[in-house]
Amino acid sequence: xxxxxxxxxxxxxxxxxxxxxxxxxxxKNPYDEVQNPKGIIQMxxxxxxxxxxxxxxxxxxxxxxxxxxxDGKSIFRELALFxxxxxxxxxxxxxxxxxxxxxxxxxSFDPNHMVLTAGATSANExxxxxxxxxxxxxxxxxxxYPGFDRDLKWRTGVEIVPIHCxxxxxxxxxxxALEAAYHEAQQRNLRVKGVLVTNPxxxxxxxxxxxxxxxxxxxxxxxxxxxISDEIYSGxxxxxxxxxxxxxxxxxxxxDETEVWDRVHIVNSLSKDLGLPGFRxxxxxxxxxxxxxxxxxxxxxxxxxxxTQYLLSALLSDKKFTKNYISENQKRxxxxxxxxxxxxxxxxxSCLKSNAGLFCWVNMRHLLRSDTFEAEMELWKKIVYDVxxxxxxxxxxxxxxxxxxxVCFANMTEETLDLAIQRLKDFVVEHTANGHSKSNNSSKNSxxxxxxxxxxxxxxxxxxxxxxxx
Amino acid sequence: xxxxxxxxxxxxxxxxxxxxxxxxxxxKNPYHEVLNPNGIIQMxxxxxxxxxxxxxxxxxNNxxxxxxxxDGKSVFKELALFxxxxxxxxxxxxxxxxxxxxxxxxxxxDPKKLVLVAGSTSANExxxxxxxxxxxxxxxxxxxYPGFDRDLKWRTGVEIVPIHCxxxxxxxxxxxALEDAYEQAKKLNLNVKGVLVTNPxxxxxxxxxxxxxxxxxxxxxxxxxxxVSDEIYSGxxxxxxxxxxIIEAVTDRNIDDTHELWNRIHMVYSLSKDLGLPGFRxxxxxxxxxxxxxxxxxxxxxxxxxxxTQFLLTNMLSDNKFTSKYIEENRKxxxxxxxxxxxxxxxxxxxxxxxxxxxxxxxDMRHLLSSDTFEAEKELSKRILFEVxxxxxxxxxxxxxxxxxxxICFANMSQETLKVAxxxxxxxxxxxxxxxxxxxxxxxxxxSRRRLVSKWVLPLSPYDNNEPADR
Numbered sequence: 001x002x003x004x005x006x007x008x009x010x011x012x013x014x015x016x017x018x019x020x021x022x023x024x025x026x027x028k029n030p031y032d033e034v035q036n037p038k039g040i041i042q043m044x045x046x047x048x049x050x051x052x053x054x055x056x057x058x059x060x061x062x063x064x065x066x067x068x069x070x071d072g073k074s075i076f077r078e079l080a081l082f083x084x085x086x087x088x089x090x091x092x093x094x095x096x097x098x099x100x101x102x103x104x105x106x107x108s109f110d111p112n113h114m115v116l117t118a119g120a121t122s123a124n125e126x127x128x129x130x131x132x133x134x135x136x137x138x139x140x141x142x143x144x145y146p147g148f149d150r151d152l153k154w155r156t157g158v159e160i161v162p163i164h165c166x167x168x169x170x171x172x173x174x175x176x177a178l179e180a181a182y183h184e185a186q187q188r189n190l191r192v193k194g195v196l197v198t199n200p201x202x203x204x205x206x207x208x209x210x211x212x213x214x215x216x217x218x219x220x221x222x223x224x225x226x227x228i229s230d231e232i233y234s235g236x237x238x239x240x241x242x243x244x245x246x247x248x249x250x251x252x253x254x255x256d257e258t259e260v261w262d263r264v265h266i267v268n269s270l271s272k273d274l275g276l277p278g279f280r281x282x283x284x285x286x287x288x289x290x291x292x293x294x295x296x297x298x299x300x301x302x303x304x305x306x307x308t309q310y311l312l313s314a315l316l317s318d319k320k321f322t323k324n325y326i327s328e329n330q331k332r333x334x335x336x337x338x339x340x341x342x343x344x345x346x347x348x349x350s351c352l353k354s355n356a357g358l359f360c361w362v363n364m365r366h367l368l369r370s371d372t373f374e375a376e377m378e379l380w381k382k383i384v385y386d387v388x389x390x391x392x393x394x395x396x397x398x399x400x401x402x403x404x405x406x407v408c409f410a411n412m413t414e415e416t417l418d419l420a421i422q423r424l425k426d427f428v429v430e431h432t433a434n435g436h437s438k439s440n441n442s443s444k445n446s447x448x449x450x451x452x453x454x455x456x457x458x459x460x461x462x463x464x465x466x467x468x469x470x
Numbered sequence: 471x472x473x474x475x476x477x478x479x480x481x482x483x484x485x486x487x488x489x490x491x492x493x494x495x496x497x498k499n500p501y502h503e504v505l506n507p508n509g510i511i512q513m514x515x516x517x518x519x520x521x522x523x524x525x526x527x528x529x530x531n532n533x534x535x536x537x538x539x540x541d542g543k544s545v546f547k548e549l550a551l552f553x554x555x556x557x558x559x560x561x562x563x564x565x566x567x568x569x570x571x572x573x574x575x576x577x578x579x580d581p582k583k584l585v586l587v588a589g590s591t592s593a594n595e596x597x598x599x600x601x602x603x604x605x606x607x608x609x610x611x612x613x614x615y616p617g618f619d620r621d622l623k624w625r626t627g628v629e630i631v632p633i634h635c636x637x638x639x640x641x642x643x644x645x646x647a648l649e650d651a652y653e654q655a656k657k658l659n660l661n662v663k664g665v666l667v668t669n670p671x672x673x674x675x676x677x678x679x680x681x682x683x684x685x686x687x688x689x690x691x692x693x694x695x696x697x698v699s700d701e702i703y704s705g706x707x708x709x710x711x712x713x714x715x716i717i718e719a720v721t722d723r724n725i726d727d728t729h730e731l732w733n734r735i736h737m738v739y740s741l742s743k744d745l746g747l748p749g750f751r752x753x754x755x756x757x758x759x760x761x762x763x764x765x766x767x768x769x770x771x772x773x774x775x776x777x778x779t780q781f782l783l784t785n786m787l788s789d790n791k792f793t794s795k796y797i798e799e800n801r802k803x804x805x806x807x808x809x810x811x812x813x814x815x816x817x818x819x820x821x822x823x824x825x826x827x828x829x830x831x832x833x834d835m836r837h838l839l840s841s842d843t844f845e846a847e848k849e850l851s852k853r854i855l856f857e858v859x860x861x862x863x864x865x866x867x868x869x870x871x872x873x874x875x876x877x878i879c880f881a882n883m884s885q886e887t888l889k890v891a892x893x894x895x896x897x898x899x900x901x902x903x904x905x906x907x908x909x910x911x912x913x914x915x916x917x918s919r920r921r922l923v924s925k926w927v928l929p930l931s932p933y934d935n936n937e938p939a940d941r
Contacts, residue, residue: 007765008599008762009765049551055550056544059544066537067533067536077519080746080748081517081749083742083748118773119771121772125772129475130475131478133476151772262473263473271553275551277553278552278776290478290479294478295478300589301591301772302592303588303751304751304776305749306751307776307779308776
């Protein structure tokens with residue numbers, strides 16, 4: 001008899017994909033400005049480290065919430081005992097208001113429709129358990145966050161069928177792609193229960209346009225299926241066209257209280273906006289009472305610490321703070337993204353035009369030896385081991401076109417980002433000169449044989465090393 | 471097409487059992503010493519509220535732990551970013567030390583075999599996902615914690631088959647009962663993957679003795695199945711020497727380190743009962759099987775412990791002076807509270823199962839049933855809820871095979887409230903006994919008189935003896 005379950009012994013949690021492999025290499029040889037300047041720079045981690053000073057300042061000024069106090073009195077006991085899966089009312093209220101604020105108060109949320117979970121990872125899995133049977137499927141536009149292969153499928157038995165998006169139209173979702181995905185599911189005998197999108201998108205860094213959102217709503221209305229909008233990056237939108245939440249579009253289409261209203265669900269978290277992944281703050285928002293009821297009970301399997309709920313209810317209730325934080329955070333993200341985009345441009349690398357997220361979707365197709373995923377893997381390994389940057393290959397995000405990479409910019413200092421850009425630049429020059437890319441021409445080839453490699457490298461460095469560009 | 475999954479739409483999460491009904495009534499009319507002295511007293515909640523002052527005094531003396539500081543410097547950033555599902559190493563080190571201390575250092579734990587999860591609710595479910603396929607089964611001795619029907623079965627699809635224990639031997643697990651349960655599972659075409667026990671037991675309040683543990687171990691060896699020991703109440707054992715953990719029991723059998731049984735022993739623990747911190751969501755799985763540890767670690771992504779909380783508790787548990795004092799003082803207070811309930815009930819002619827642990831007593835009210843049936847138990851349960859104003863847990867909600875047993879909690883209220891509860895029970899018992907005696911008496915002596923006086927007179931008489939002092 002089999003000793004352990006298939007879930008325990010299989011590999012479908014996706015943990016062995018290249019996405020995680022890069023992390024492992026980084027762990028073995030992590031960059032440190034002083035102690036390991038030649039180490040691998042982590043650019044595969046979508047963390048927001050840019051605005052901690054604002055949070056730390058608030059904590060200094062407001063010691064009570066962290067100290068389990070309210071108006072000078074200890075509420076330790078009350079918090080220690082609070083395990084109500086309906087969540088701390090004050091926190092839910094503050095959270096829905098924060099969510100509304102991020103959406104420019106164009107929509108409002110009812111705390112009674114919100115379910116708190118220990119992180120968005122838990123929220124997404126729970127929604128799968130609520131909406132689909134094992135063997136049923138959700139459609140996801142590619143490229144998508146690699147973690148979904150584990151979060152949505154592993155213990156739930158739900159399948160993912162990709163909605164193929166391509167660079168021909170900047171990876172936007174099209175009606176054709178939606179229908180093709182639905183059809184593919186049918187061919188595989190999989191009943192489609194819904195579509196799950198991440199808006200703003202990970203890994204693209206773009207917000208869904210109104211027309212894409214309208215397309216999605218029409219699609220789910222016709223097919224009678226669910227729509228989950230993972231809006232975990234909603235607070236990281238830093239430039240136009242701005243963020244349009246699916247709730248806003250539903251409202252604009254006068255869908256309130258219609259059948260489709262009950263089939264739209266939002267996932268949220270404070271891990272990206274506030275940069276607090278360690279605190280495990282996630283939420284499901286649903287208009288369907290039964291989903292809210294079931295998800296609430298399921299949240300028993302991953303409740304938020306009451307200690308954390310209390311601290312954050314105080315933080316988010318401080319409207320002066322939240323207003324300032326949201327705007328300042330966006331400014332800093334925009335500046336950082338621009339730094340990376342410009343830096344890559346100077347290395348002859350372009351990025352998908354983005355207005356959100358903690359990363360850029362970078363086009364390195366011209367650096368591939370061939371238009372294949374093998375070539376992408378080869379390039380990726382070089383970047384990890386030779387250039388010493390951990391970035392995420394598009395294949396790990398199920399991208400249909402080889403050569404795209406997700407490169408994070410908000411989880412390091414400006415200096416480190418500078419260094420990373422420099423390393424990449426040097427690599428590109430050498431890479432191109434050595435004829436590794438498809439765009440190489442034969443005259444360079446003959447010269448290469450006449451000069452030692454180190455000379456070529458040196459001369460290329462001299463051209464680019466202008467202090468102003470750092 | 472069905473819009474929601476069966477899991478979302480069904481009732482098998484058990485939330486509608488009588489266990490939860492009493493809670494709902496309590497929510498509508500909760501007792502308060504001043505504001506609602508006639509309200510329902512909550513005695514169905516196994517919380518440990520007896521030792522908060524000790525924790526609070528520690529917190530007052532250690533502001534850095536709360537202020538997210540280490541040696542005066544802020545570690546906020548580090549904590550905010552810490553989401554490693556391997557858990558905070560320092561926290562795990564302190565936990566294994568604490569767990570060993572609770573067991574009188576008779577066993578040692580390896581932090582690498584510990585997986586942190588948001589509460590033991592999460593730990594138990596994850597273990598089921600790791601050890602069993604949907605449709606396979608675990609055997610559980612009855613009576614058991616009602617929450618298991620949800621935690622072990624709901625999303626996992628795993629089945630529970632009961633190991634029937636009875637009062638004839640103090641509800642101890644017997645070889646016969648184990649075999650019967652195994653056979654029952656076979657009849658139901660269920661593949662048995664293991665046995666799950668809670669030690670100390672909820673709702674019995676007793677620790678498993680060596681005989682039971684050895685029976686269990688023999689059984690697991692013969693059938694080649696897992697043992698999951700939920701030791702969430704291990705810190706509530708009044709006398710530490712009487713608790714034998716599963717790891718200790720297996721070690722004492724001198725089973726070779728490499729014997730395959732070791733890979734099938736798993737423990738669950740939490741700080742919710744010992745330290746009284748259910749709100750902080752600190753649970754853990756301890757397993758000797760590397761694959762289980764690896765899988766459970768990845769699964770913990772679905773319920774990680776907040777880094778803010780890990781940091782606070784690392785500091786608290788690293789204070790050895792505090793933990794030693796806490797463990798000892800907590801045990802004393804629990805023991806004294808239990809004795810208060812037991813003697814109070816005894817004064818009302820109600821006996822409890824002899825217990826040495828936990829936050830509740832397993833109370834024998836069989837003699838108060840109108841008949842030896844679960845309907846009668848339900849009836850009594852409702853009377854106690856609505857007339858006496860106490861929310862206690864009927865044995866049927868714990869799958870007890872004998873009607874008339876109830877779990878009554880004693881550690882989630884003040885001493886004064888417990889006294890009020892005991893008095894209410896006493897009064898209730900007296901009124902039942904009196905009216906029963908009266909009934910019998912009246913039936914014989916007053917049988918003739920009944921035909922002479924009007925009906926309304928008879929019901930009045932039992933109530934005349936209700937002296938205000940008794941309330």
